[in-house]
Amino acid sequence: MSFTETTRTSWFARMKNALVGAVIGIVLVVVAIWALVWNEGRSIKSYRALVEGAGLVQSVSADTIDPANEGKLIHISGKVETSDVPTDSEFGIAADGAVALRRDVEMYQWVEKSESKRETKLGGSEETVTTYTYAKEWRSDRQDSGDFRQPEGHENPEMQVESQSFTIDTATVGAFTVSGEDVAGLGDQRDLPVSEADRGRVQEYLSGTVLLDRGGFYVGSAKSAPQVGDLRIRYTRSDLSEASFVAEQRAEGLQPFTTSNGREIFLNASGKASAAEMFDTAQAENTLITWLVRFGGLVGLMIGFSLIFSILGVIADFVPLAGSLVRFGTGLAAFVLTAVIGPLVIAIGWFAYRPLLSLGLLAAGGLVAVAVVWLRRRSVPASSPAA
Template structure:
């Protein structure tokens, strides 16, 4: 429930709105250009990545863990086995330590949080009235909130956090006889909660000059965990165990580095547990396809938004009579959607022709042949029916 609410009403004249709409036209043109560029670049990126993965999948070999074979120097190898790291990871502030690849410190802050909601009404003559309501409440959040950015910072001041989340990681490890660095180590996710002790609380209390308690497997920074105050913190630790991993990379000088394919793509694949090379390449291809579709959607949505901004002045002009403005806004929105979708599909198709001209040309020939065959068959049916029809 909000603890504090502030409302503000702002007015914009029709001329002010019209000026902002024409400024939006410029922004819309920029967004359209960026959307077209993103779609074109994405098709080239996706195909280059697919070709690189195809080359890697054909050339990868399974290398032994127990020894490094000089004959595999520079080649793409697949390794799977237990990861080893030396020493323990330790938080330099609290002294909390754990075995494994990394130790992550997660911090939650009890602080003021601002949310807002707006209601806009268009007046006769094209003017606009907006009522914005700002709600302020205290809550736990994993991200520090700068109260100076609030609409009403007075009475809702947050402290500058003395401690933030951090990760302490091993810099080097071993996978069998191979040396591995952060490129593999950073892919091992922290999953194991680390227990904290009263000694950890005392060390952190001395470092922060504030009372610290052990509460529900966390270090609580504050006077009373039952009655939290703005500025209190909850700190938990999670470790990344050094378990089994799989990697596909280039063997080089006793270590593992990204493999460079003939078309310039880098291959450095990792997975938790024992995973075959075929499965890792399949996952990489699936990820490439997923990223391609995500970027296509982003590009097309950008085109739709950009076209909407370009046509924005039309609805603003019509807002002199609000019902007419709403009707025009619906029409321009529909046009922006259809236009953005059409432009996006055209850009993707043209990009395919430019990046894969042979494949695209063959696809076009097949499509034309199918369409021509359907038209020819439909044209032959009346003639065939006339031939076999009995005479009266």
């Protein structure tokens, strides 16, 4: 099932859109530079805090609470015990002995997908042919059919119930009390089968026929022939026998430890993990986050510069072939600016802490700039000597 729409945008309208895009591009470049600088500061502070914490932490027994360790950074490992039971109060389904319970809901619904083809015409106008296709799929998030290009005949009902997580309030690790949220994400996930009695309670809450289906529920008249609005409901439980923590001892509980630079340390892991292993993992996570933000910042710079230069391509589109050539050139310019400015910003952020790395990044950016200038000079043919 598909629907095709053809639209035409005049050259003047495209110029207006390009001007707006250029303003957005300037803002995006500024935001990307700020994010890169902020990320380097965050990374340095986190690194220093973890190094400081690794030097201060004391491994203690989780079986007893020593008042002498009050306010200190400690490491404990022990058996996790719970007195609470995570429960889906709407349906009365519980996971005895678990630290968390998850309800996953999918609805059979219409999904819209679109594919566009653009063609620049002589004079700079642009013709866009967009094909919208509609298919029925199982999705955990409801697609708002009111936003569809052709909503008629593709209406999605509201979901009667949505996905949700349920955790215990508190748990104990030896003699220490921890928040349920601090252990919920550490457990092993496995399916929680439901029973006929559970089906009866769900039937009272939901409209439509509720059936047992592969350990969960199916809400609809026929599992073999799903209709729009049918639901599939599954449960998973999170079980945790042992856990390790690095945190500040505060009375009978644990809380984040504040280092001298104001960063907080609160580490947790499933099973028995040493303090050294937990700090190594935290440093690895810090490095991963740093590189992910760097990559995102560079992508933001590239998109921002591309938007700034896009107006040149629209101007040249008065003759379609000329527009393609200009866009190639502006794309190359955006890449070069990103390759130069990105490493420069990262180097400035790191300079105070790792001068050797900073100088290396500066050199890399400089080499890129020199290489581009050299290639451009080689591409220009030499002038013939005068006769």
